[in-house]
Amino acid sequence: MNEHIIKAPTGSKLSCKGWIQEAALRMLMNNLDPDVAENPNELIVYGGSGKAARNWESFNAIVESLKKLENDETLLVQSGKPVGIFKTHENAPKVIISNS
Template sequence: MVNNYDISKAMTIKLDNELPPMPKFVEGVRRAPKREFTLSKTETEIALKNALRYIPEELHEKLAPEFLDELFTYGRIYGYRFRPEGRIYGKPIDEYKGKCIEGKAFQVMIDNNLDFDVALYPYELVTYGETGQVCQNWMQYRLIKKYLEELTEEQTLVVASGHPLGLFKSTSNSPRVIITNALMVGMFDDQEH
């Protein structure tokens, strides 16, 4: 169990200040269908703010138009620029950075789920069921990987719907990672329900 579930006491990790180059898409890899852009002006601002919270502030001006373009084009912000180049796949555990075997093992599992041969729509982080995503965007993917590289046997990483909340002090027999998420059944996915 996580001790003192207080966000202010969590170890917080940020993305680097260096902007990665835009990766090239591999031809023939399944892509998620484009979603219609249906957000109001206020909802659009919230979507941009939510995506930019992962980005160092000095990069906001450059990335805001790029994220807005993704939102208009794909109906959501994936942060494609933050996707690592090429094929992602579960490599041998010793090829991962980390301070404990569990942190490395979680990285293997995440990468295996995003393999071009495994994921339904790997570029959109969808592994199953048309909407089941590993993370909401590629910034979350990068951050989770960074957290897992720092994770020790005396910490627990807490992730809520793809958003890494931080590393919390715990014990060696506590869970190394706690993940919460929710997926609404189509006919109940509205404001009323």
């Protein structure tokens, strides 16, 4: 089994192109911190089945998408997988999540 240790960045240095994107990234990563996640290696954050992403490939794609997301763009995540980045505007939501 591959062990994934996820720790969110801290402090005032940005990993993303803006603080709103950075907040989404840090919240996602904090959900998988071994100190709080139920089963972080399986991406399960709570309740035995609540996952932070569909799989590790999708998790990594979400992280990379957040890091490159511009201030006038929105990331769409569908069923735990990033499906697109759309040009919107600075006041639009940075991430929209849809689960079926």
